[in-house]
Amino acid sequence: MNLRHLKKIRIVVSLAVLLLLLFVFLGVESKVLQPVSDFFLRLQLIPSFIRFMALFFAVSGLGFLLILLLTLLIGRVYCSSICPLGTLQDMFIAAGRWFKKKKHRKFAYSANQKNIFRYSVLGATILFWFFGSLFLVNLLDPYSNFGKISVSFFQPAYIFINNKLAFFLERFHIYSIAPLEVKTLPLNVLLVSAGIIATIGIMSVWRGRLFCNTLCPAGSILSLVAHKSIYKITFDDAACTLCGKCERVCKAECLNSRTKVIDHQRCISCFNCFTACSNNGLFYSRLKPLAAEAKPKAPPANTGKRQFLLTLAAGTLSVPLLKKTSLAKVLSEPGLVPTGTASPITPPGSISYEHFTNNCIACYLCVGACPKNVIVPSFFDYGLNGFMQPKLDYHKSFCNFDCVKCTEVCPTGAITKQTPEQKQTIQIGVARFMQESCIVTIDRTDCGACSEHCPTKAVNMVDWEGLRLPEVTPDLCVGCGACEYACPTEPYKAIYVESNLVHLDARPIEESEGPQQQILDDFPF
Amino acid sequence: MDRRDFITKGFIYSALAGLYSATLGRIPLLAAQRPATQATGNYDLVAVRGGEPVAMYRRAMQEMGGMQRFVRRGQRVVVKPNIGWDVPPERAANTNPDLIGAIVKDCLDAGASRVFVFDNTCDDWQRSYRNSGIEEAVRRAGGQMVPGNLERYYRDVEIPGARRLKTAKVHEAILDNDVFINVPVLKHHASTSVTIAMKNLMGIVWDRRYWHRNDLHQCIADFCLFRKPDLNIVDAYLVMTRNGPRGTSTADVALMKSLLISTDIVAVDAASTLIFGSQPQDIGHVKIGAEMRIGQINLDRLNIKRVAI
Numbered sequence: 025m026n027l028r029h030l031k032k033i034r035i036v037v038s039l040a041v042l043l044l045l046l047f048v049f050l051g052v053e054s055k056v057l058q059p060v061s062d063f064f065l066r067l068q069l070i071p072s073f074i075r076f077m078a079l080f081f082a083v084s085g086l087g088f089l090l091i092l093l094l095t096l097l098i099g100r101v102y103c104s105s106i107c108p109l110g111t112l113q114d115m116f117i118a119a120g121r122w123f124k125k126k127k128h129r130k131f132a133y134s135a136n137q138k139n140i141f142r143y144s145v146l147g148a149t150i151l152f153w154f155f156g157s158l159f160l161v162n163l164l165d166p167y168s169n170f171g172k173i174s175v176s177f178f179q180p181a182y183i184f185i186n187n188k189l190a191f192f193l194e195r196f197h198i199y200s201i202a203p204l205e206v207k208t209l210p211l212n213v214l215l216v217s218a219g220i221i222a223t224i225g226i227m228s229v230w231r232g233r234l235f236c237n238t239l240c241p242a243g244s245i246l247s248l249v250a251h252k253s254i255y256k257i258t259f260d261d262a263a264c265t266l267c268g269k270c271e272r273v274c275k276a277e278c279l280n281s282r283t284k285v286i287d288h289q290r291c292i293s294c295f296n297c298f299t300a301c302s303n304n305g306l307f308y309s310r311l312k313p314l315a316a317e318a319k320p321k322a323p324p325a326n327t328g329k330r331q332f333l334l335t336l337a338a339g340t341l342s343v344p345l346l347k348k349t350s351l352a353k354v355l356s357e358p359g360l361v362p363t364g365t366a367s368p369i370t371p372p373g374s375i376s377y378e379h380f381t382n383n384c385i386a387c388y389l390c391v392g393a394c395p396k397n398v399i400v401p402s403f404f405d406y407g408l409n410g411f412m413q414p415k416l417d418y419h420k421s422f423c424n425f426d427c428v429k430c431t432e433v434c435p436t437g438a439i440t441k442q443t444p445e446q447k448q449t450i451q452i453g454v455a456r457f458m459q460e461s462c463i464v465t466i467d468r469t470d471c472g473a474c475s476e477h478c479p480t481k482a483v484n485m486v487d488w489e490g491l492r493l494p495e496v497t498p499d500l501c502v503g504c505g506a507c508e509y510a511c512p513t514e515p516y517k518a519i520y521v522e523s524n525l526v527h528l529d530a531r532p533i534e535e536s537e538g539p540q541q542q543i544l545d546d547f548p549f
Numbered sequence: 550m551d552r553r554d555f556i557t558k559g560f561i562y563s564a565l566a567g568l569y570s571a572t573l574g575r576i577p578l579l580a581a582q583r584p585a586t587q588a589t590g591n592y593d594l595v596a597v598r599g600g601e602p603v604a605m606y607r608r609a610m611q612e613m614g615g616m617q618r619f620v621r622r623g624q625r626v627v628v629k630p631n632i633g634w635d636v637p638p639e640r641a642a643n644t645n646p647d648l649i650g651a652i653v654k655d656c657l658d659a660g661a662s663r664v665f666v667f668d669n670t671c672d673d674w675q676r677s678y679r680n681s682g683i684e685e686a687v688r689r690a691g692g693q694m695v696p697g698n699l700e701r702y703y704r705d706v707e708i709p710g711a712r713r714l715k716t717a718k719v720h721e722a723i724l725d726n727d728v729f730i731n732v733p734v735l736k737h738h739a740s741t742s743v744t745i746a747m748k749n750l751m752g753i754v755w756d757r758r759y760w761h762r763n764d765l766h767q768c769i770a771d772f773c774l775f776r777k778p779d780l781n782i783v784d785a786y787l788v789m790t791r792n793g794p795r796g797t798s799t800a801d802v803a804l805m806k807s808l809l810i811s812t813d814i815v816a817v818d819a820a821s822t823l824i825f826g827s828q829p830q831d832i833g834h835v836k837i838g839a840e841m842r843i844g845q846i847n848l849d850r851l852n853i854k855r856v857a858i
Contacts, residue, residue, distance in 0.1 A: 205698060463761065469766070472738075472740025476738070481797050484739070547596055548824060
């Protein structure tokens, strides 16, 4: 096969994967595309590895192994085709070309590998993870960042367009497009997402795939593998005319057309060079490039080492500081502090506060998928350790009893898969009733909004001074927050859910006896 | 025709009519084919028991004088069932889907140009529409489900004469259409003991919390001053007798096989309350509704048609 066509194939595949993943993040439901999207979701390197560990070596978390093997065979095609943030960067690069003067459009070989820097970042990321903090993963992982950007900006845009269309059609009494509730993320989260998109955008317009070869932990891991890959892009000395076209299209700035050397650690296998070359001067080869040629002059070793050690030390020292800061918060005493849970409520299936914070990479797929919009991004609620990880917020919504959407989409196993029956007995928190601020006690009128919404009747109305007052049966409560959401008191709710740091089993609802026969013999009037 | 002739013929005809109603008239299929002019339609309330939901509805509607009495050709109808919860029909937390389908079909047959169906659900609206079975039933009958999930569908209205609920935001489907048919399901209710026709109207407003905060029973009664449904059809086929309004399992449900129709929202609530096993005077909003002369709580004063099938 002519290697020139590889670029076209890469572009098609990368755009297809980007769109498939985007559909998942936007919440577009399609029975046909779902399995394909899931497949590419499972291939995302870091989420897949975390899933593998979180679910105790689960087969569904083996996608990362597939990627490592692929990289070992033909280099970092993951970065050019499967990584959604990679494709997003390519779009930035393409968009940047429109605004650039012609002479600035081309890339040039960069001798500076920045290996010390990037592997220090990778080392620190791994070290953090090892000590139970995904802080750096949440900030740097390309998939996670793509997710944050999608849910922060692409999904609202999608909902906006969807609703405009829905409202337009409604004028003609066509209701085939369902209007969606707008998801408004907190401002601080939006600012971080904007920061991420700005960083990615500036870096890619300026220097191509610079992010992939400096900050990206997935890129760094694959670099180490690609360095030893079996097939590598190599120059054909006989065919090469030293025209330099290949170097000018190399987004990774890893190809030196003068010395005919390619830095395979940085090469992301985008195949632009094959297409640019008019003489077939490049090809895939099993030959190992000479070690001496592959390594350009290393920067002075001692400063790099120092830098590495410093990063390592800083990382190590800060880990204990980051751990579980919010756990130290004193639980609120009823009556003293108004109301509200002391620590954030984690989604059903997330097993415990610890399991969730140790495995969630804040990709916001659950945030985007939740039909009730009850899962929202936090900021520092989990401490710096769980920076930006999502939580359940019962102020604007509650968790629908029969819905298990978040447990189905989570790529890392931070939220484990649940059937509706399983989910209905998971107690993620317990309702607490504050009689002193309840409508019924203060205004002496019936209310019962909490009990009305309760799916298990853990909140039940009992007779009280001629009225009906809520009463909580804690072991029936699943912590869905329907009571807290429905409670009309202001500014603090008279009933709220206190989170369970370790999720418990709720008492299952008594088995059905079917409807009792009470057919009327006669009308009572 | 002389007097004797008249009497003789009268006897024969009435005997034939009696024979007909005693034999063929009992078969619902034939009964339904009787021209509407023969049905009286002068009842304040029709109560039917002992049949399947659709059969009971057909019979009750026939006694009420047929849907043509309420829906004229070209009018637009809005049907408001209870679709509050994301549970299957056998849990009886939502109105029976077959009943809703039959009503929609009936309205269209009576000449309605369009029939809209909606509820401001408590659980996720799309799941509730789908899993209640109502979405499918309405689609098949030729009606149109309308969303109620966004505030933009609700417009501010004033309620003259109200004691507590002086304003509310009401769904445009109620405001912009000609005929309003209220189809609640009879259920136990944690806050208000029972929920029937009056309470079902909480599903056409946006801010329910205000009602809960400001004397729930009074607000329910107040809202009836804004717009009384043209027809109230109470589904009491499967009745949730405890753990309402959502219920926890089918063990909460009793098979009562009843259906009531009335234009008087208080009367239909009073009669349904009795079927449920409670006294209308004990239900705050029904009692207030009667006091505010929204409807008749004293069933003895009504012309009631009771049918067993």
